[in-house]
Amino acid sequence: MKIVILGTNHAGIAVANTLLDQYKGHEIVMIDRNDNMSYLGCGTAIWVGRQIERPDELFYSNPAAFEAKGAKIMTETEVSDIDYTNKIVHARTKSGEKVNESYDKLVLATGSRPIIPNIPGKDLDGIHFLKLFQEGQSVDQELEKAEVQRVAVIGAGYIGTEIAEAARRRGKEVLLFDAEETSLASYYDKEFAHLMDQNLADHGIELHFSELATAFNGKDGRINELVTDKGNYPIDMLINCIGFRANSALAKGVLDLASNGAIIVDEHQRTSDPDVYAVGDVATIFSNALQKTTYIALASNAIRTGIVAGHNIGGTEIAAPGVQGSNGISIFGLHMTSTGLSLTAAKKFGLDVEYSDFEDSQKAWFLHENNDKVKIRIVYEKISRRIVGAQMVSHSEIIAGNINMFSLAIQDQVTIDQLALLDLFFLPHFNSPYNYMTMAALKAK
Ligand SMILES: Cc1cc2nc3c(=O)[nH]c(=O)nc-3n(C[C@H](O)[C@H](O)[C@H](O)COP(=O)(O)OP(=O)(O)OC[C@H]3O[C@@H](n4cnc5c(N)ncnc54)[C@H](O)[C@@H]3O)c2cc1C
Numbered sequence: 001m002k003i004v005i006l007g008t009n010h011a012g013i014a015v016a017n018t019l020l021d022q023y024k025g026h027e028i029v030m031i032d033r034n035d036n037m038s039y040l041g042c043g044t045a046i047w048v049g050r051q052i053e054r055p056d057e058l059f060y061s062n063p064a065a066f067e068a069k070g071a072k073i074m075t076e077t078e079v080s081d082i083d084y085t086n087k088i089v090h091a092r093t094k095s096g097e098k099v100n101e102s103y104d105k106l107v108l109a110t111g112s113r114p115i116i117p118n119i120p121g122k123d124l125d126g127i128h129f130l131k132l133f134q135e136g137q138s139v140d141q142e143l144e145k146a147e148v149q150r151v152a153v154i155g156a157g158y159i160g161t162e163i164a165e166a167a168r169r170r171g172k173e174v175l176l177f178d179a180e181e182t183s184l185a186s187y188y189d190k191e192f193a194h195l196m197d198q199n200l201a202d203h204g205i206e207l208h209f210s211e212l213a214t215a216f217n218g219k220d221g222r223i224n225e226l227v228t229d230k231g232n233y234p235i236d237m238l239i240n241c242i243g244f245r246a247n248s249a250l251a252k253g254v255l256d257l258a259s260n261g262a263i264i265v266d267e268h269q270r271t272s273d274p275d276v277y278a279v280g281d282v283a284t285i286f287s288n289a290l291q292k293t294t295y296i297a298l299a300s301n302a303i304r305t306g307i308v309a310g311h312n313i314g315g316t317e318i319a320a321p322g323v324q325g326s327n328g329i330s331i332f333g334l335h336m337t338s339t340g341l342s343l344t345a346a347k348k349f350g351l352d353v354e355y356s357d358f359e360d361s362q363k364a365w366f367l368h369e370n371n372d373k374v375k376i377r378i379v380y381e382k383i384s385r386r387i388v389g390a391q392m393v394s395h396s397e398i399i400a401g402n403i404n405m406f407s408l409a410i411q412d413q414v415t416i417d418q419l420a421l422l423d424l425f426f427l428p429h430f431n432s433p434y435n436y437m438t439m440a441a442l443k444a445k
């Protein structure tokens with residue numbers, strides 16, 4: 001069988017590796033317009049903020065690794081259209097050569113692109129987006145310039161908050177804007193997000209929430225002012241981080257798309273064309289918290305959906321279990337993790353929910369060093385009592401692993417009452433005999 005994979009970043013790589021490692025004998029062709037693959041954008045802010053010196057280790061694979069396994073891989077080759085009826089992919093190399101690849105099965109792993117705000121001045125120099133390695137490089141180079149002192153970041157979601165920290169670490173004046181009332185509003189309730197807001201402000205980041213950009217003004221073709229519905233701000237550089245949109249142009253008019261443009265897939269990652277699969281940021285995903293199909297762009301989801309598609313194409317029928325959108329962020333030493341839905345999000349989606357909060361030190365009370373407070377919220381449905389979300393915030397890194405238990409709880413529809421009596425280990429170095437997770441569950445109404 002000949003399988004053509006379009007897009008060779010996290011999702012495409014996961015499909016290719018699954019097929020090449022576990023289902024030998026197929027012809028695998030991989031095509032990508034970029035000149036690099038496997039870039040972990042998640043490391044951009046760590047590198048740009050100089051918590052690591054160089055970006056080299058943010059890549060975990062390369063074309064030679066796939067050639068060595070027998071795949072044909074074409075980089076710097078842009079797919080322009082797909083003839084779904086005759087099963088042929090049309091592409092063009094950087095030097096202009098036409099490429100036509102037939103397929104038996106096709107995988108669309110074309111990912112996403114940052115959303116471009118449609119306001120006057122959007123094409124001025126000095127306006128940046130963050131997705132590709134190359135985009136990270138241009139932000140990095142701009143921050144190196146002495147004349148770039150005031151940096152505006154639009155969008156205080158995950159990328160915006162991380163790059164605001166990085167720019168601040170590079171000694172710049174940073175102004176962080178968001179349409180919502182807090183940072184990280186899509187992931188955390190206000191009581192949690194406010195702790196991050198305070199942390200950002202304590203580290204010198206100027207916060208502008210509930211504020212909408214209306215225009216970008218420039219001089220000699222370069223941005224020098226941001227205009228919002230509340231004021232005018234002189235700036236030297238701007239970074240847009242207002243979310244991603246699925247890169248589904250190749251499927252438009254042929255495959256079924258969701259209202260946000262993502263390609264609709266079933267639990268096997270199959271699209272409305274049975275010989276075409278879609279994985280990663282280009283595709284929809286099933287949310288176990290919502291119990292419906294939605295869109296959650298994460299590298300973790302890209303890898304898992306890639307593995308699922310790989311097995312199904314290879315001949316082992318497996319159904320994706322759905323996801324919780326589990327995520328985490330770490331800014332100036334403050335760590336936050338969440339999974340499923342916040343209280344605000346659950347209500348917005350029409351779920352009838354309750355919540356239970358608890359706060360305690362991470363380790364046993366008699367350990368006085370590196371024993372930070374942890375704040376936890378569990379969100380659960382009033383009637384079914386199934387857990388639909390959890391959030392945690394602390395300076396303690398130990399919280400990071402705990403969120404995964406809640407992820408499994410949501411996936412398996414565990415109730416808040418089952419959690420209350422769950423056997424959680426106790427060791428003073430790590431937690432208390434009355435664990436804050438148990439206590440939050442016991443406190444539930
Ligand atoms: C700054 C940043 C930080 C992030 N941090 C995290 C994190 O901490 N945790 C997390 O889980 N996620 C994180 N993400 C999100 C994560 O990077 C994405 O969810 C992930 O990249 C999706 O992988 P993908 O393979 O589906 O798509 P993409 O990474 O978008 O890759 C799609 C590929 O398709 C290629 N392509 C597209 N169109 C064509 C075409 N017409 N022809 C040929 N090739 C084409 C592109 O060149 C690209 O290589 C972060 C993202 C960014 C930008």
Ligand SMILES: NC(=O)C1=CN([C@@H]2O[C@H](COP(=O)(O)OP(=O)(O)OC[C@H]3O[C@@H](n4cnc5c(N)ncnc54)[C@H](O)[C@@H]3O)[C@@H](O)[C@H]2O)C=CC1
Nearest residue numbers: 155156157158159160178179180241242243244297327328
């Ligand atoms: N640690 C992690 O897991 C990370 C995950 N990612 C993922 O990558 C994807 C893209 O990240 P982001 O771009 O940060 O998206 P995001 O969805 O996390 O945040 C976008 C932010 O922009 C705001 N916004 C939207 N339109 C706006 C406007 N017109 N003006 C002002 N603010 C506006 C929203 O309120 C939101 O807070 C997300 O799916 C995210 O989860 C990215 C970085 C890190």
